[in-house]
Amino acid sequence: xxxxxxKRKKVFFLIGIYLLFLLFVSQDAWLYDTTIxxxxxxxxxxxxxxxxxxxxxxxxxxxxxxxxxxNGKWKGSKVTLKNEYTYSGVTTQKYHKxxxxxxxxxxxxxxxxxxxxxxxxxxxxxxxxxxxxxxxxTRKQGGYTIVSVILxxxxxxxxxxxxxxxKNILRICNVIxxxxxxxxxxxxxxxxxxxxxxxxxxxxxxxxxxMLFDFSIHRYGDLDYSNLxxxxxxxxxxxxxxxxxxxxxxxxxxxxxxxISAATGEIVRKNPSVSIRKLIHSGREIGYDIMGTMxxxxxxxxxxxxxxxxxxxMNNEIRFITLVRYHIPYDICRFLIESIGIVLAIPVxxxxxxxxxxxxxxxxxGK
Numbered sequence: 001x002x003x004x005x006x007k008r009k010k011v012f013f014l015i016g017i018y019l020l021f022l023l024f025v026s027q028d029a030w031l032y033d034t035t036i037x038x039x040x041x042x043x044x045x046x047x048x049x050x051x052x053x054x055x056x057x058x059x060x061x062x063x064x065x066x067x068x069x070x071n072g073k074w075k076g077s078k079v080t081l082k083n084e085y086t087y088s089g090v091t092t093q094k095y096h097k098x099x100x101x102x103x104x105x106x107x108x109x110x111x112x113x114x115x116x117x118x119x120x121x122x123x124x125x126x127x128x129x130x131x132x133x134x135x136x137x138t139r140k141q142g143g144y145t146i147v148s149v150i151l152x153x154x155x156x157x158x159x160x161x162x163x164x165x166x167k168n169i170l171r172i173c174n175v176i177x178x179x180x181x182x183x184x185x186x187x188x189x190x191x192x193x194x195x196x197x198x199x200x201x202x203x204x205x206x207x208x209x210x211m212l213f214d215f216s217i218h219r220y221g222d223l224d225y226s227n228l229x230x231x232x233x234x235x236x237x238x239x240x241x242x243x244x245x246x247x248x249x250x251x252x253x254x255x256x257x258x259x260i261s262a263a264t265g266e267i268v269r270k271n272p273s274v275s276i277r278k279l280i281h282s283g284r285e286i287g288y289d290i291m292g293t294m295x296x297x298x299x300x301x302x303x304x305x306x307x308x309x310x311x312x313x314m315n316n317e318i319r320f321i322t323l324v325r326y327h328i329p330y331d332i333c334r335f336l337i338e339s340i341g342i343v344l345a346i347p348v349x350x351x352x353x354x355x356x357x358x359x360x361x362x363x364x365x366g367k
Contacts, residue, residue: 148187287346
């Protein structure tokens with residue numbers, strides 16, 4: 001009973017901190033150099049319609065809004081704002097009464113147009129909710145997860161800083177992949193045999209799939225990177241795609257290797273006399289169970305990321321088959337290589353984990 005009361009106190013304490021932080025962020029306009037206003041009144045009128053490329057009509061609207069300045073020299077003053085938007089909202093945005101917005105201009109000379117919505121409160125709601133759920137449901141493991149995410153974010157940011165200083169992107173990516181693996185697995189699993197088995201398996205699988213990709217490129221010719229958008233005249237397009245494949249597949253491969261390593265370690269703990277052959281067989285069956293779901297997760301991520309781009313380009317008279325031929329070969333290639341990585345992770349992690357987990361038993365039997 002005392003333990004239950006103690007847990008409830010911790011939960012209420014976390015919720016209290018969360019609510020106080022939300023209150024602080026909702027009143028933090030004084031921290032911003034940009035002028036912030038809260039919209040109190042909105043009048044919307046339709047200004048016309050235009051016909052699109054495929055014959056559909058797009059409605060255009062104009063908004064006249066009243067707001068109150070929340071910071072700067074003119075804090076508390078009323079301001080009139082103007083905004084124009086379209087029905088689709090692809091490049092424009094509709095604002096509503098109660099929105100807190102960032103204005104163009106400065107604190108001393110606030111503008112009459114809106115830059116964007118102030119979204120820090122929404123970010124805090126989501127991040128705070130995630131942290132509370134992690135800690136409440138998974139206890140210490142949730143805390144370790146938060147620490148690993150923070151460390152990986154810092155590693156990623158430092159890698160981009162080095163890239164901005166002109167360092168080689170492939171060398172940075174190799175170091176980042178190693179640090180991601182060590183940080184994530186050690187934070188979540190501690191320093192155990194299963195952790196080192198998962199780290200070694202992950203690095204081995206990454207090496208195999210990147211060597212397979214490199215062999216395919218040299219054997220059958222490089223990809224045509226001219227259709228990759230936003231790269232401009234960059235000369236290292238192949239290096240960018242290489243790093244993209246390596247870092248994207250890292251998470252899925254780690255998931256497989258950790259699952260198999262943890263399961264193998266648990267089998268050995270429950271039955272120390274189990275043979276390596278039976279251990280490999282059990283690990284292989286576990287890998288088969290998770291292989292299909294992991295590959296489908298990659299497919300869903302690929303498809304969901306392409307939906308907005310497909311819709312926008314098809315609305316601009318670009319045929320579906322053209323998109324498949326010229327705009328998504330790289331996504332398909334990435335998906336196939338990462339799927340191969342998941343499949344390879346099963347035998348590699350089963351073999352490595354079985355050997356590492358059985359080392360203590362083999363030493364004892366040798367004595």
